[in-house]
Amino acid sequence: MYEIRNLNKSYPLKNGGAAQVLKDINLSIAKGKITAIVGPSGSGKSTLSKCLSLLEHPSSGELILDGTVLNKLSAEALRQQRQKIGLVFQSSALLKRRTAAENVALPLEFLGVVDHQIKDRVAYLLENVKLSDRANHYPAQLSGGQQQRVGIARALALQPSIVIADEATSGLDPDSTQSILKLLTELRDELGLSVILITHEMDVVRQIADDVAVLSHGEIAEQGCVMDLILNPESAIGAKILPLHIPAVLPTDHTIFSATYSSALDTPLNWLSQLSIHAGYGLDVHTSTVEVISNATVGKIIFSLPDALYNKHKTQIESQLAKWNVQFKVIQSAPPSSQHAAA
Known part of the structure; x- marks a missing residue:
């Protein structure tokens, strides 16, 4: 369980004031569920994603992962807890001079894992994302969907319990989008992952999300089970998910x-x-x-x-x-x- 309690995020302004981007966010990410966070550009989705992954620290509030308040840990303790959170970026963010296997190995190398264990883990992950035959290919030799699969494998390298996918299907062709959504669902089912989808695509929410939270002007405007919201005739997001x-x-x-x-x-x-x-x-x-x-x-x-x-x-x-x-x-x-x- 990943709980977000009373989270606020502000950035300082040159005039000495502050611009508040996130306001009193309360959200629970259930174990083994796919939770979508949706909203228009400027709603605070990217900032919330950075806070959830601790790439940025919230100004106030608590991020509680399996009972541990992450944003109150020492630097070393936080580094260990961060291993429980995998990140999938919009553009896959692969290193161009490293092969698919070498990109997946990167987090393990940083952690100091011995070579033979890295080799075994990378082989297992590439098999999981159905890219064993592309292990020695460079990013330029892979399609957009294949690059994103490598990014997903890399996100799973340290055996996280949560994966945050920030616009993971944005810019992909329809077939690649479908394959990535299917893969995320399969990995959730097989590994018991909690998946947080940052997206603006209602098709994505409709196809694979269990829960959804709507951000508007830095606040949660609506949240709940996707099915419940669709069935609620008064739900604004329900009407968008199934228009x-x-x-x-x-x-x-x-x-x-x-x-x-x-x-x-x-x-x-x-x-x-x-x-x-x-x-x-x-x-x-x-x-x-x-x-x-x-x-x-x-x-x-x-x-x-x-x-x-x-x-x-x-x-x-x-x-x-x-x-x-x-x-x-x-x-x-x-x-x-x-x-x-x-x-």
Whole structure:
């Protein structure tokens, strides 16, 4: 477990003041989970990444890794604890004059590990990232995705419990991006790693993240389990992770519903047709999307039925949606308008 408590980071200004970049950050990184930290440029993502890896020290607050407060350790004790945190950079940051194997070996050499142990560890790591046949290749001889795989292997050299990947797929082609995401997931599963993804890509969050935290102007605006946020009709980040475009033109004499459902909540996949039977009317579907997220089928849908029918069967309809664990809100109805959410 990696806990961030009341973390603040400020930089001094020439006029004697200070610019606060991170404000009272509280975050828990669960063991064996992939946690995404997202936000626009200037939101503080890179600064938070540097603080989490102790490349920079926070101005105040605590970084607690497995019960140890990292930012209060002596230099020597901190050096040892840093071995538990592996870093994957956006550009892979490989040394051009060292082969893939030599780049992976670098942290082990700095630590003074004996040569035969380095050789065995590097061979194991390159096999893990499926680059054994590229061990003697230089970075210029590797594709962007292969370079990033070498960077991941290097990050794992000292057997960390946490890997921080800062925009690790930014700039990669779609196929390379998919291979890196698959690799990170496999390594998490096989090694029990905690992975922190610093990203601005919602596709990345949707595909592999278990949890997500949203940074805005240096503060956490929203955080939680990805699935919970997608299913929450009021969640701003949930709407971005699994977006659904609301048609510009909708029938004015209908009650319009925005609904989200998941097989993880035992929602029957034919719930919409069953609801039509309960309403005694064929519901109008205006738009929908379905994805597989965390091994569960998740869908969003905009549907409607005439105001008169909704008013007549309102209690029954809402009760049935709640029974099926369909999360919904009414986005248009006859006056007086109302919003509902089945919990």
